[in-house]
Amino acid sequence: MTAILNPPPVRAELQQPGALAINGLNKAYRIDGKPLPVLQDIDLQVLPGEFVSIVGTSGCGKSSLLRLIVGLEREYDGQILLDGEPVRGTRLDCGIVFQDHRLFPWKTVAQNVALALKNQRLAPREKAERVAEHLALVGLSGFEQAYPHQLSGGMAQRAAIARALITQPKVLLLDEPFGALDALTRVRLQGELQRIWTQQRSTMIMVTHDVEEALYLGDRVIVMEPRPGRIRHEVRVDLPHPRERNAPRLQKLREELLAELTGT
Numbered sequence: 001m002t003a004i005l006n007p008p009p010v011r012a013e014l015q016q017p018g019a020l021a022i023n024g025l026n027k028a029y030r031i032d033g034k035p036l037p038v039l040q041d042i043d044l045q046v047l048p049g050e051f052v053s054i055v056g057t058s059g060c061g062k063s064s065l066l067r068l069i070v071g072l073e074r075e076y077d078g079q080i081l082l083d084g085e086p087v088r089g090t091r092l093d094c095g096i097v098f099q100d101h102r103l104f105p106w107k108t109v110a111q112n113v114a115l116a117l118k119n120q121r122l123a124p125r126e127k128a129e130r131v132a133e134h135l136a137l138v139g140l141s142g143f144e145q146a147y148p149h150q151l152s153g154g155m156a157q158r159a160a161i162a163r164a165l166i167t168q169p170k171v172l173l174l175d176e177p178f179g180a181l182d183a184l185t186r187v188r189l190q191g192e193l194q195r196i197w198t199q200q201r202s203t204m205i206m207v208t209h210d211v212e213e214a215l216y217l218g219d220r221v222i223v224m225e226p227r228p229g230r231i232r233h234e235v236r237v238d239l240p241h242p243r244e245r246n247a248p249r250l251q252k253l254r255e256e257l258l259a260e261l262t263g264t
């Protein structure tokens, strides 16, 4: 990590719990000894409790950006602040749901979800109750004792969502969380996610390839472009939550965004 010279002053609301401030972020990977620029000049401010969607073509650096925010990547130039503090590694109050579920194959669904609580001082009964509650939330009641290989891809992803939610993180990053789900489950889980978000008021940043989903859930949609990954622009979705899926305003924004992404 290299600090940027004279970082801009951070606004007071961006120092509150759940706030994210990214300034002048650049990231390159090394492939075969040569630097591969992946993210360039990323500036992104997210207020506590905001829901931000990120869309962009495959390979434009969306997952890399989330890994940097959650503290899994330590090499970058620029500034990434959570609650006004530089990110120095992973932390309990910033959770992530990966593109692939990453459940431990040798543990049951309930054990996988309970693992997220391992450092919390809770009585075993309370832990079990919280696990059951969160599995119910994602529609997995009855599958507590199943192993990941006994689940469908979508069910495994839902278990991963339960695992991320159970610690009630102030910031939750979601990397195409519903990508593997059928259309109906997807719509149901979008509703659930919206409900959880309104209740917990955690900050949520969700990467998705689904423009409709991005607009339906997001207060803002960040559009990224590739090689190297940059923020092209953002769309503000000025509609109150919960939203009407076929609201004319959403339809119009969807058409505009699709046209932009497909260059039509």
Ligand SMILES: Nc1ncnc2c1ncn2[C@@H]1O[C@H](COP(=O)(O)OP(=O)(O)OP(=O)(O)O)[C@@H](O)[C@H]1O
Binding pocket: 029, 030, 031, 036, 038, 056, 057, 058, 059, 060, 061, 062, 063, 064, 065, 099
């Ligand atoms: N660990 C790594 N080492 C080297 N290069 C990497 C690594 N991770 C990602 N990259 C490269 O960084 C670029 C961005 O990858 P990233 O996974 O962030 O894209 P993405 O926008 O999430 O794509 P997708 O929509 O397909 O998930 C790609 O060119 C990829 O090859």
Ligand SMILES: [Mg+2]
Binding pocket: 062, 063, 064, 099, 175
């Ligand atoms: Mg990705």
